[in-house]
């Protein structure tokens with residue numbers, strides 16, 4: 001059953017042609033979807049429509065069987081920038097969504113500390129955001145988004161500013177936490193490998209609508225997933241859907257062979273490129 005549906009959604013910023021037009025999207029309960037597409041194709045706008053931050057001019061956004069009119073506490077949002085409150089300690093940043101309603105109970109504080117522990121931040125709970133690395137700040141933003149156990153988590157390129165190693169660690173943490181909580185996820189990214197690693201379905205966005213849905217049938221994610229043939233094949237499928245040229249590296253050859261071919265040049269001479 002769908003948790004979130006966009007049906008024939010159209011949206012235009014005032015005075016501009018539609019950014020989103022004829023968008024249809026179904027996200028099943030517990031699913032992990034990634035939206036990929038070229039810059040400016042409307043991914044963030046679709047996410048904001050899904051959140052109820054923007055309202056469609058035509059069509060409808062249905063969440064849990066009801067038309068979505070406004071953002072509620074059943075949705076968590078993580079942006080590219082962690083957007084933490086600089087004057088609040090880490091633990092208070094995580095508890096912010098709770099504090100907006102009432103003074104956090106001992107139980108809620110214990111829950112926040114447990115999230116921080118799971119994300120490797122137990123020792124940093126009393127620090128301020130400026131005393132954390134970029135990756136640690138992103139983890140705090142993730143814990144804050146999950147503290148109210150939202151049914152749907154929306155993420156807009158949350159790891160784009162991080163180095164590759166930290167990004168991979170956060171991808172693993174995100175899968176783990178959402179798996180534990182049974183959270184449904186809609187995740188915007190430019191990074192094809194990130195989408196293939198995270199998603200069970202990739203929705204390709206073009207001209208403000210979903211033009212292709214790609215099921216990613218990878219088994220349980222492990223560190224070996226990223227180097228598997230199935231992973232490379234899935235990435236190639238998404239590249240094709242985005243009309244990107246394939247890299248020249250032959251799929252079956254080892255990296256040394258591929259590098260050797262590039263270094264040797266057409267006539268077999270060794271050349272430096």
Ligand SMILES: Nc1ncnc2c1ncn2[C@@H]1O[C@H](COP(=O)(O)OP(=O)(O)OP(=O)(O)O)[C@@H](O)[C@H]1O
Nearest residue numbers: 013016019037038039040041042043044045046190
């Ligand atoms: N407030 C606004 N007023 C007018 N046009 C806007 C506004 N915000 C976004 N747009 C336009 O809507 C289109 C889609 O923007 P959106 O941010 O959804 O794209 P995106 O796919 O998320 O892009 P990127 O990958 O670069 O973040 C773009 O052409 C953008 O210029």
